[in-house]
Structures are given as C-alpha cells and as structure tokens.
Amino acid sequence: xxxxxxxxxxxxxMQRHEGISPEQAKxxxxxxxxxxxxxxxxxxxxxVG
Amino acid sequence: xxxxxxxxxxRKKTRDDLVSLKKPKRVPVFSIFTLEAACGLAEVSVMEAxxxxxxxxxxxxxxxxxxxxDSLPVLNLRYPPVYDALxxxxxxxxxxxxxxxxxxxxxxxxxxxxxxxxPMKMIMEVFLPRACSELDKDSARAGIALAKAFAEYKSQVRxxxxxxxxxxxxxSYADGIITGxxxxxxxxxxxxQLRGIKGIMGDIYRAxxxxxxxxxxxTPHMLKLAVPRGVAERIQCFIPLHLAPLINPxxxxxxxxxxxxxxVESADALGVGSTIFLEQDCTRYIESFDSLPDxxxxxxxxxxxxxxxxxxxxxxxxxxxxxxxxxxxxxxxxCIDEAKRLLDTCMDSGHFFFSFNRNxxxxxxxxxxKLAAVLEWVRNNAYY
Numbered sequence: 001x002x003x004x005x006x007x008x009x010x011x012x013x014m015q016r017h018e019g020i021s022p023e024q025a026k027x028x029x030x031x032x033x034x035x036x037x038x039x040x041x042x043x044x045x046x047x048v049g
Numbered sequence: 050x051x052x053x054x055x056x057x058x059x060r061k062k063t064r065d066d067l068v069s070l071k072k073p074k075r076v077p078v079f080s081i082f083t084l085e086a087a088c089g090l091a092e093v094s095v096m097e098a099x100x101x102x103x104x105x106x107x108x109x110x111x112x113x114x115x116x117x118x119d120s121l122p123v124l125n126l127r128y129p130p131v132y133d134a135l136x137x138x139x140x141x142x143x144x145x146x147x148x149x150x151x152x153x154x155x156x157x158x159x160x161x162x163x164x165x166x167x168p169m170k171m172i173m174e175v176f177l178p179r180a181c182s183e184l185d186k187d188s189a190r191a192g193i194a195l196a197k198a199f200a201e202y203k204s205q206v207r208x209x210x211x212x213x214x215x216x217x218x219x220x221s222y223a224d225g226i227i228t229g230x231x232x233x234x235x236x237x238x239x240x241x242q243l244r245g246i247k248g249i250m251g252d253i254y255r256a257x258x259x260x261x262x263x264x265x266x267x268t269p270h271m272l273k274l275a276v277p278r279g280v281a282e283r284i285q286c287f288i289p290l291h292l293a294p295l296i297n298p299x300x301x302x303x304x305x306x307x308x309x310x311x312x313v314e315s316a317d318a319l320g321v322g323s324t325i326f327l328e329q330d331c332t333r334y335i336e337s338f339d340s341l342p343d344x345x346x347x348x349x350x351x352x353x354x355x356x357x358x359x360x361x362x363x364x365x366x367x368x369x370x371x372x373x374x375x376x377x378x379x380x381x382x383x384c385i386d387e388a389k390r391l392l393d394t395c396m397d398s399g400h401f402f403f404s405f406n407r408n409x410x411x412x413x414x415x416x417x418x419k420l421a422a423v424l425e426w427v428r429n430n431a432y433y
Contacts, residue, residue, distance in 0.1 A: 047177070
C-alpha cells in the first residue's frame with residue numbers, strides 16, 4: 001500500500017468483496033473515498049491545526 | 050432583481066474579474082476578522098462561542114454589520130471540542146479563548162529515515178499518540194477517542210459551513226480569496242508541526258540532506274490537502290507561509306522553495322489556485338513568487354509595496370499591507386490617507402485587492418469606527 005493511502009486503499013478493500021456488480025462497486029468506491037478524504041483531513045487537522 | 054441580488058452580482062463580478070486577472074471596475078475589499086475579534090465586538094465569551102455555535106454566529110453577524118467587505122469577513126479554522134476529544138498537547142485552548150500551538154517535538158532527530166519511508170504511517174502510529182494523550186492508550190480506547198474526535202470534527206465543519214452560508218446570503222457576500230482547503234508549505238509542516246523551531250534550526254545545519262528528503266516526502270500530502278474532492282471553478286486553497294522570512298536566502302532556495310513551487314504548480318494543474326499569505330517581509334523573494342502560476346494570489350503582510358506592485362503585481366492578484374492597528378493612533382482622515390497612499394502605489398496593476406496585513410484577532414487592537422470608515426471609503430472611492 002502506498003503511504004498516501006495509509007488510511008485505506010479501495011482496491012485492497014474490494015478484494016474482500018468479490019462478486020459485487022460494477023454499479024454497486026462504483027457506489028461503494030465513491031462513498032469509501034469520500035469518507036477517506038474526510039478522515040484524512042481530520043487527521044491532518046489534528047497535526048496542522 | 051432585488052437590491053440584495055444586485056449587490057451580490059456586482060461583488061461577484063468584481064471578484065471574478067480580479068481572480069481572472071481582468072481589471073475589475075473597482076478595488077475589491079476583503080476584510081478578515083477571527084472569532085476572537087468577533088466575540089470582542091459582540092461582547093460575548095469566546096469560550097462560550099467555541100462550544101455553542103449560535104453564540105459564534107451572532108458574533109460573526111456583528112462583524113458583518115459593522116465592517117464593509119465584499120466577501121465573508123470572518124474565518125475560524127480550529128475547533129476546540131475536537132482537540133478536547135483527542136487530548137491534544139500540540140493545540141491547546143488558552144485562557145483567552147485562542148487556540149495556541151505549543152512548541153512540541155513530535156518527530157525526534159533519529160526518526161528522519163522512518164518518516165521519509167512513510168510519512169502517514171509515522172503520523173498515525175507515532176506522532177499522533179505523542180501529540181494526543183487520548184490516542185496514547187490501548188487500541189480500544191484510542192479508537193473510541195479517534196471516533197469521538199472525528200464525529201466532532203465532521204459536525205463542526207458542517208455547522209460552520211452552514212453558518213458561513215447563512216451569513217453570506219444575508220449580507221450578499223461573494224467569494225473572497227480563500228475558497229478551498231488549508232494546506233501548508235512542506236518545509237513549514239516539518240518545522241512547525243514535527244521538529245519545532247529549535248529542532249529545525251539544528252537540522253538545517255546538521256542534516257540538511259535528510260531535511261530536504263523529508264520535505265520532499267511530505268509534499269504529496271500537502272498537495273492532497275490542497276485539492277478537495279470536488280474542485281469548483283476558481284477555487285483557491287490557502288497556504289499561510291511561516292518560516293520563509295526567518296531562514297537565509299540560500300536555505301530558502303535549497304530547502305523551502307522547490308517543494309512549495311511544486312505544490313502550487315501541481316495544485317494549479319488540478320484546477321486549484323493557491324492563496325499564499327506572505328508573513329513578514331518577503332520582498333527579497335518577489336521574483337520567486339512571480340514565477341508561480343497566474344492562479345496564485347498573494348496576501349501580503351509587509352514589504353516594499355512598489356516592488357510588489359511593479360513585480361509580482363503585473364501578473365498576479367495581490368493585496369494586504371494595510372495595518373488596521375494604526376486606527377488606534379491616527380485620526381480617521383490620517384487612516385484614510387494611508388489607504389489612499391496604498392491604493393496609489395498598488396492600484397495601477399489592476400490586480401490589487403484591499404485587505405488587512407493580517408487577520409484582526411483582537412477587537413481592542415483597532416478603533417472600530419475609524420476602521421469601518423476606511424473600509425467604506427475604499428469601497429466608495431477606489432474605482433478605476
């Protein structure tokens with residue numbers, strides 16, 4: 001996993017969800033990445049202020 | 050079209066022309082006050098405002114009603130309840146109600162190699178537990194603390210966005226010069242947040258190669274912070290510089306500038322302009338900042354105004370310089386004369402906005418009536 005994706009890599013996450021339709025995968029990806037982005041900004045806010 | 054819409058449309062066009070590097074009809078006015086200043090004006094407790102956002106909103110509204118601005122004149126970046134939940138040692142709420150950054154050394158001298166190999170890994174596994182007492186516990190309790198703090202963070206961000214939206218609509222504000230996320234210069238991240246001032250000054254002399262590698266390793270993270278998931282048109286992230294004027298030019302050229310330039314250029318390539326706050330006097334670096342993309346906006350604390358206007362101001366939006374604290378010592382007319390001198394020097398470029406040299410953080414640091422008069426004068430007279 002790349003360091004920039006330490007908080008979560010969607011491709012790795014999807015390895016645990018085989019057999020999902022492409023449409024559902026897209027919905028999950030959008031939701032997953034939005035949450036990751038918020039979490040990332042929260043973590044950096046704790047350091048940077 | 051009602052009068053409020055026409056006010057908004059005029060402000061929007063003025064701002065949009067400015068950031069597009071077209072000469073607007075007049076010089077835009079972007080005032081900026083902190084929550085502390087707002088509470089001082091409204092005569093309410095800052096402490097209460099941090100924990101009851103209805104108090105904060107009323108305080109912000111007093112600023113909006115008192116001081117002219119084309120954009121929302123208030124800004125609050127740090128939320129004490131989040132730091133409470135984390136047990137933060139690096140960001141502490143002072144007795145005066147201001148969030149203060151403590152000088153803490155989150156990264157030790159012998160941890161450069163680990164950091165370079167994985168900045169985020171070190172942030173999550175080492176620095177945050179050092180910075181936050183509630184994260185320096187077993188995984189279950191640290192997880193609970195992180196969950197609480199994250200929930201509080203999301204709530205604060207959402208509530209603040211709603212407050213700003215209500216105030217912008219009520220007062221017909223257009224966008225200003227900061228419309229995107231906060232990020233920092235990669236060097237400042239290492240210096241301010243990880244090594245501390247004492248540590249970084251030693252590193253500059255004892256381990257400049259490692260320091261440079263660390264700065265380069267963290268640059269992708271500063272870019273990730275700068276670029277939101279949804280990039281709106283003409284969005285401007287905010288980069289408040291810190292140590293640039295405190296290191297010598299050779300150190301700036303080698304350690305500070307290259308990564309900052311890469312950050313701004315990369316953000317620009319992704320559709321995000323950078324509004325850079327140049328703290329203290331950065332006159333000697335005008336040429337460097339002038340080499341940045343056109344989307345860079347310079348908010349300037351101090352320096353040779355003529356040099357900025359003739360240099361960086363030809364190709365970039367710039368503003369600042371005006372020290373609002375002069376209103377305590379000078380008459381209203383003298384303060385307006387100072388604004389006139391500033392405009393005479395800087396307006397010709399067509400790329401100038403009127404703003405303070407820094408946020409007003411303490412309402413007692415200014416004369417309310419005189420500053421309000423200066424802002425009104427600029428709004429009514431600074432036409433091309």
